[in-house]
Amino acid sequence: GAVVSQHPSWVICKSGTSVKIECRSLDFQATTMFWYRQFPKQSLMLMATSNEGSKATYEQGVEKDKFLINHASLTLSTLTVTSAHPEDSSFYICSARQGRTGELFFGEGSRLTVL
């Protein structure tokens, strides 16, 4: 099946620094990618929808200046957590929609810990 890869899988950073998480569709072109956040014992919450070549669409309550999303190519979307704080610590998951079939494929997630 199609593969979506996230990098890094784990990241620890100091408060105030910025962290970039990459989401790549390895064997298909993804016109649309989605970013989710998952708190312990809670659901995956959609943060934003990323369309190649255009600005991301953010869900209500998600700070666009805090969570910068770039979808510069059909195989790569990045999420940058700017000026990270401990409350940004979470599990971030991306998914990519295959253009041909429309099916969604999920990455393995990236765990961010902000000290």
Add this chain to the structure above:
Amino acid sequence: AQSVTQLGSHVSVSEGALVLLRCNYSSSVPPYLFWYVQYPNQGLQLLLKYTTGATLVKGINGFEAEFKKSETSFHLTKPSAHMSDAAEYFCAVSRSNTGNQFYFGTGTSLTVIP
């Protein structure tokens, strides 16, 4: 508005026993329903989905789920649990087969006891 409720954050079954993971949804429109499985340190993998047509849906690894509109449920079952079924399971509802608005349940962690 759409939402998903998974009853039981943790379920334990003996190897060979029936697996039943519960999912109830609320949706203002006919829903598309999904079950995903997540193994440790891996991405979410689609087990099965209901879009239209037959209400009993068969998925991978011997899992199946039945869409019951009257009960607003989409419970996941497997007749005989295997050790390799131990994982986190997520139910999700969407307005479309591939649309943006995916709403996930909180997940159910399945433990299989040898």
